[in-house]
Amino acid sequence: MVLFSNNIPPMRIEEFRLLNGFINRFCGIKIDDDMRFVAERKLSERVSALGLSSFGDYYHYLRYHPDKKAELERAVDVLTTNETYFFREFSQLVAFRDEVLPRLRELAARKRSLTIWSAGCSSGEEVYTLAILISQSGLFKNWDVRIFGNDISRRVIQNARRAIYSASSFRATPAEYECYFIDTPEGKMVDPSVRSMCHFGHFNLLDDARAVMVGRVEAIFCRNVLIYFDQTARKNVIQTFYQRLCPGGYLMLGHSESLLHDSTAFELAHLLSDLVYRKPLSARSLFPPEMVKR
Amino acid sequence: MTLQEIRTALTSVDAEVRRQAVADIEAMEGKEIGALLLAALGDEDWRVRKEAVNVARKQAVRLDILPDLVDAICQEENFGLRNAALELLEELGTRAAEVLLDALPQVPDYARKFVVEALACGGDERVIPALVNAANQGDSIVAAAALDALSAIGGTEAELALRAQLVSPDSFHRMAAIDGLNRLGAIVPWEELAPLLTDRLVRRVALAAIGRCGRVEAAEPLFQALSEKSTYVISAAVVGLAQLSSGPREVAQEVANRLSDLSQEIRRRLRFLLAKGSKDVQQSTAYVLCLARDRESIFDIVELSVSYGLSPSIMAGLQQWGQGAVRELLDVVSRIPDSRRPAAIELACEISRKLPSVDSELVSKIRSIMRASMVAKDEDVVIAAIRGLSEWSEARDAETLVKIAETSGEDIAIACGKTLLALAQREPAAVESAVRSAKLDGPAGASLVTLLVALGGPNRFQALEEALNAQDAATRKAALLGLAELDGSKVADLITFALADESVDVQMTAAAVLGRLRDEDGRAIGTDSLLLALTGESSGVRAAAAQALGETGDQRAIEPLRNLVRSTDQDVAVAAIKGLRKLGEVALDELLLEALGHEDEEVVKQALLSIAEIGGSRAISRISMGLEHAAWDVRQLAANLLGGLSDRAAADALRTRLDTEPDELVRVTIKQALSKHGEIT
Missing domain, CATH: 1.25.40 (Serine Threonine Protein Phosphatase 5, Tetratricopeptide repeat)
Structure with missing residues (x-):
C-alpha cells in the first residue's frame, strides 16, 4: 500500500526545482541547490504520508489538490528551522531597551499606545522577550502596549500561544529575567502579566493584505528570517514593513542582515552599540515612490 | 512631480526629499534626465546614490550615459560617485561590455582595475582575451582584478587562462589565479x-x-x-x-x-x-x-x-x-535535550538498517531505547522511536504499537502502521491478532485499514465496508483503496456511492478507483459514474474523474474529455489531456495546439507529451514552440521530446535554441538531445 511506502525515488533535480520554485512563490523561502538532500529527506515523509509515489506527484498535489494550501503550509513547516530562544542577540535587545524604547516613548507619547510586530516569530520567544523588556523598562506604564507575532506555521503559533518552553529556549536567558517565568510540570511558562501584552497570528509575510491586520506599528523585529528569502521576496516583505511602520519607527534585523541591496527607503540609525533601520520622519506617504506599482 | 520640482528637490538639505525626487525621475522623459541621474549618483547620502542606481539601471542604456559612467569611475574626486557608477556598470553586465572594452586600453592606470571589475559582471566569454591581456600587464592590482574577473566568468577558457598564471613569476598573480580556480571548483x-x-x-x-x-x-x-x-x-x-x-x-x-x-x-x-x-x-x-x-x-x-x-x-x-557510530548515537539519546533526540534516534536507526550485520547486544540496546522513547512526552521523539523500531520490532511490540496508534494523532498512527507492516513480514500472526480488535476510525483508522488490507485475510471485505462509515475521512479513503483490490463487481456500488461522500478527498479517491475497476470479463464498470462526476462541483473531483476515464479505455469518454481540455481549471484541463492520451485519442490536433497557449505550464506540458505521442508531420514544429515557453520546465520537456524525434528539423530547432537558452539545466538537456541526433556540442 502506498500509504506506508518507503520506496520513494530520490528527488530529481527537476522535481527539486519545481518544488523549490513553487514554495518560493508561496512564501519567499528559497532552498539552496546544495541543500537538495535536506529537502528530499524532510519532504519524503509528507510524500509517504499522503500516499504519493514520487516528488513529482507531490508537486502536483501542492498545485492542484483541494487541500493544497494546508499541505503547502505543512511543507514549509517541515522545511524551515523554527528554532529560536529567549533573549537571542542580547546586545541588540539591550540597545532596543535602553535607546530605542525611550525614543518610541516620545514618538508615541500623544496616543499613549505602543505596538510592536515580531515578524516571523516562530514559537514566540522573541515576542515574550520584547514584552519582558518593555515591562522592565517601566516606560510604558498605563499605556496600551501590544506585541504582535506572526508566523506561516500554524504549529509554531499554537506553541507560542501555549507559552510553555523547555530548557533549550532559555540557553541565553540572563538570570535577572528568570522572575518572568513560572515553573510548570511541562516546562517554564511565561508570566501572565507578560502574556497579556502578546498576540499571535497565522499569516504569510508575503501576504501584504493579511499583514494589514497588525495595523501601524512603532517597531518591527524581523531577525534571521529574511536570510531564507530570495531578493524578490525580501523586497516585498520590506515594502510591507515600510507600509506598516509609523514615520520614525524602527526596523530591527538580524546581525547578519542588511537592506543594502533591497531598499533605500529606510535610513540608518546609529545607536551606541548597534545599527538599526528607521523609517524617515519626513517620509511623505505610506507608499514611497519606489514601491508604487507602475 | 514636475521636472522643475525634481530639480528643486534635488537641492534640498533633507536626504529623504532628495531620495524621493530621484525615485520620481523614473517616470520622467527628456534630455536633462541623464544629467540629473549622474548628479544623483554622486550625492553625499548613500540612500540617494543607491536610489539613483536603481533608477539608472533601467534607464542608462536608453539615456546613453554609459560613457559618462566610465568617466565617473575614472575621476578621483568623488568616491561615492565612482562606487555608484561602478555598481551600475556591473549591474548592466553585458549591456555595458562593449563600452568597457573600448575604454580599457584608454583609461588611466588607477581606473583600469574598475573597468576590469565591471567587465567581470557580464559573464560574457567574449571579454576573456581582454582580461587575459590585462592579467599579463605589469600592474599587479589590475592583473589580480583580471584574474578575479576570469573566475567570475568561468568556463573552460577562463580555467585554462587561470591555470597558465600558476607559473607566473609574480606570487600575487599565482595567488589570485589559484584563488579563482578554487572559486570555480576547478x-x-x-x-x-x-x-x-x-x-x-x-x-x-x-x-x-x-x-x-x-x-x-x-x-x-x-x-x-x-x-x-x-x-x-x-x-x-x-x-x-x-x-x-x-x-x-x-x-x-x-x-x-x-x-x-x-x-x-x-x-x-x-x-x-x-x-x-x-x-x-x-x-x-x-x-x-x-x-x-x-x-x-x-x-x-x-x-x-x-x-x-x-x-x-x-x-x-x-x-x-558502523556499529560504533550507532552505539555512540544511542548513548547520546538519553543525554541530549528533547528537541535533539529525534535526530539522534533517526540517525542511529538509519545507520543500523544499512549495516550488513548488527550484533545481538546492539540490537537489544536499540530495542530497549526505542521502546522507552515510544512513550516519551514529545511527539517527534515518539515518531522517531516507532520508526526506529521498525526493523527490530518483535511480536510483543504489535499490541503496544496498535494501542499507541489508537490513542495518538495521525502522524504517530502512520509511523505505527509502517512499523506494524514491517513486523507483519516477520510476525504476521501477532500483528493480525493485535489489529483484529482495533477500532478502524479516528487518526489511526487509515493506517490500520491499510495494514489490514496488506495482511489479507477472509474478513477484509466486511471490515472495509464498515470502515467506509468511519467518521474520519482518511479512514474512508483508505477503505476505498482497499476495496479496489477486491472483486470489482462486488464493490462497484460501494465505491460509486463514495462519489457522494462529504469529503472532496474521498470523492477524488473514489473517482480514481472507479477508473481501474473491472468486471469478471475485464470490462470497465465505472464509466457512467465517472461521466456523471465530470459535472460535479469540485474541480478536484472533476479532474480525478477525467483522468480516471482515461483508465477505463471506454471510447464514450472521448467527447466529454475533449470539451474539458479548454477548461479554465488548470487541473481539469491537465487531467483531460492525460485521460485522452490514455484513451489513445488521435483527433486531438487542434485542441492540443490551443492547449499549448494555456496559461498553466502543466497544461502545456501535457499537450506537448500528447503531441509527441501522436506524432505526425506537424509534431516537430509544435513541440518546438515549447522551446520558447517562459517556464524552464516546459522548455526542458520540449527539448527532451525533440531529442527523441529523429528528424533534422528537430535538431535544427534545438541548435537554434541552444544559442539563447539562459537556463543551465535546460542547456544540458538540449545538449543531451542534440547528442541523440549525433551532434556533439
Whole structure:
C-alpha cells in the first residue's frame, strides 16, 4: 500500500526545482541547490504520508489538490528551522531597551499606545522577550502596549500561544529575567502579566493584505528570517514593513542582515552599540515612490 | 512631480526629499534626465546614490550615459560617485561590455582595475582575451582584478587562462589565479599544484585546491596543515581531506587509515570547526570526524543534522564507522535535550538498517531505547522511536504499537502502521491478532485499514465496508483503496456511492478507483459514474474523474474529455489531456495546439507529451514552440521530446535554441538531445 511506502525515488533535480520554485512563490523561502538532500529527506515523509509515489506527484498535489494550501503550509513547516530562544542577540535587545524604547516613548507619547510586530516569530520567544523588556523598562506604564507575532506555521503559533518552553529556549536567558517565568510540570511558562501584552497570528509575510491586520506599528523585529528569502521576496516583505511602520519607527534585523541591496527607503540609525533601520520622519506617504506599482 | 520640482528637490538639505525626487525621475522623459541621474549618483547620502542606481539601471542604456559612467569611475574626486557608477556598470553586465572594452586600453592606470571589475559582471566569454591581456600587464592590482574577473566568468577558457598564471613569476598573480580556480571548483592536476605548496604566500590558498586533484600525494600536505594554528588553513585542509575521501578508492583508504590515528589535539581542533565553522566546513569536518571515528563529536553531528541536515557523505561516513557510530548515537539519546533526540534516534536507526550485520547486544540496546522513547512526552521523539523500531520490532511490540496508534494523532498512527507492516513480514500472526480488535476510525483508522488490507485475510471485505462509515475521512479513503483490490463487481456500488461522500478527498479517491475497476470479463464498470462526476462541483473531483476515464479505455469518454481540455481549471484541463492520451485519442490536433497557449505550464506540458505521442508531420514544429515557453520546465520537456524525434528539423530547432537558452539545466538537456541526433556540442 502506498500509504506506508518507503520506496520513494530520490528527488530529481527537476522535481527539486519545481518544488523549490513553487514554495518560493508561496512564501519567499528559497532552498539552496546544495541543500537538495535536506529537502528530499524532510519532504519524503509528507510524500509517504499522503500516499504519493514520487516528488513529482507531490508537486502536483501542492498545485492542484483541494487541500493544497494546508499541505503547502505543512511543507514549509517541515522545511524551515523554527528554532529560536529567549533573549537571542542580547546586545541588540539591550540597545532596543535602553535607546530605542525611550525614543518610541516620545514618538508615541500623544496616543499613549505602543505596538510592536515580531515578524516571523516562530514559537514566540522573541515576542515574550520584547514584552519582558518593555515591562522592565517601566516606560510604558498605563499605556496600551501590544506585541504582535506572526508566523506561516500554524504549529509554531499554537506553541507560542501555549507559552510553555523547555530548557533549550532559555540557553541565553540572563538570570535577572528568570522572575518572568513560572515553573510548570511541562516546562517554564511565561508570566501572565507578560502574556497579556502578546498576540499571535497565522499569516504569510508575503501576504501584504493579511499583514494589514497588525495595523501601524512603532517597531518591527524581523531577525534571521529574511536570510531564507530570495531578493524578490525580501523586497516585498520590506515594502510591507515600510507600509506598516509609523514615520520614525524602527526596523530591527538580524546581525547578519542588511537592506543594502533591497531598499533605500529606510535610513540608518546609529545607536551606541548597534545599527538599526528607521523609517524617515519626513517620509511623505505610506507608499514611497519606489514601491508604487507602475 | 514636475521636472522643475525634481530639480528643486534635488537641492534640498533633507536626504529623504532628495531620495524621493530621484525615485520620481523614473517616470520622467527628456534630455536633462541623464544629467540629473549622474548628479544623483554622486550625492553625499548613500540612500540617494543607491536610489539613483536603481533608477539608472533601467534607464542608462536608453539615456546613453554609459560613457559618462566610465568617466565617473575614472575621476578621483568623488568616491561615492565612482562606487555608484561602478555598481551600475556591473549591474548592466553585458549591456555595458562593449563600452568597457573600448575604454580599457584608454583609461588611466588607477581606473583600469574598475573597468576590469565591471567587465567581470557580464559573464560574457567574449571579454576573456581582454582580461587575459590585462592579467599579463605589469600592474599587479589590475592583473589580480583580471584574474578575479576570469573566475567570475568561468568556463573552460577562463580555467585554462587561470591555470597558465600558476607559473607566473609574480606570487600575487599565482595567488589570485589559484584563488579563482578554487572559486570555480576547478580540478587542477597535482603536478601544477605541488610547486605552490612550497610558496609561503600561496600555500594557504593552494591547500584549498589540492583535495580536488584526487591524488594520494595530496594527503600528506593536508594532514600536515591540520597541525597549524590558523583556522583558515585547518578549514581548507579538512575540506580537502573530505574531498580526497570521496575520490578514488585507494586514495580514500589511505586518508581513512591516517585519520584513525589523529592526535587528540587535532581532534579537538576539528571538533571546534564542527561546532563553529561555516556551513561547508561543518559538513566536511563532520565527514572527516566520522572517518576518524571520533566519539566525542557525535553530539555536534546530531546538532548539525538538526540545523542543516547531513550531507550524503556524512551518512556514508557514519555507515563506514558502523556499529560504533550507532552505539555512540544511542548513548547520546538519553543525554541530549528533547528537541535533539529525534535526530539522534533517526540517525542511529538509519545507520543500523544499512549495516550488513548488527550484533545481538546492539540490537537489544536499540530495542530497549526505542521502546522507552515510544512513550516519551514529545511527539517527534515518539515518531522517531516507532520508526526506529521498525526493523527490530518483535511480536510483543504489535499490541503496544496498535494501542499507541489508537490513542495518538495521525502522524504517530502512520509511523505505527509502517512499523506494524514491517513486523507483519516477520510476525504476521501477532500483528493480525493485535489489529483484529482495533477500532478502524479516528487518526489511526487509515493506517490500520491499510495494514489490514496488506495482511489479507477472509474478513477484509466486511471490515472495509464498515470502515467506509468511519467518521474520519482518511479512514474512508483508505477503505476505498482497499476495496479496489477486491472483486470489482462486488464493490462497484460501494465505491460509486463514495462519489457522494462529504469529503472532496474521498470523492477524488473514489473517482480514481472507479477508473481501474473491472468486471469478471475485464470490462470497465465505472464509466457512467465517472461521466456523471465530470459535472460535479469540485474541480478536484472533476479532474480525478477525467483522468480516471482515461483508465477505463471506454471510447464514450472521448467527447466529454475533449470539451474539458479548454477548461479554465488548470487541473481539469491537465487531467483531460492525460485521460485522452490514455484513451489513445488521435483527433486531438487542434485542441492540443490551443492547449499549448494555456496559461498553466502543466497544461502545456501535457499537450506537448500528447503531441509527441501522436506524432505526425506537424509534431516537430509544435513541440518546438515549447522551446520558447517562459517556464524552464516546459522548455526542458520540449527539448527532451525533440531529442527523441529523429528528424533534422528537430535538431535544427534545438541548435537554434541552444544559442539563447539562459537556463543551465535546460542547456544540458538540449545538449543531451542534440547528442541523440549525433551532434556533439
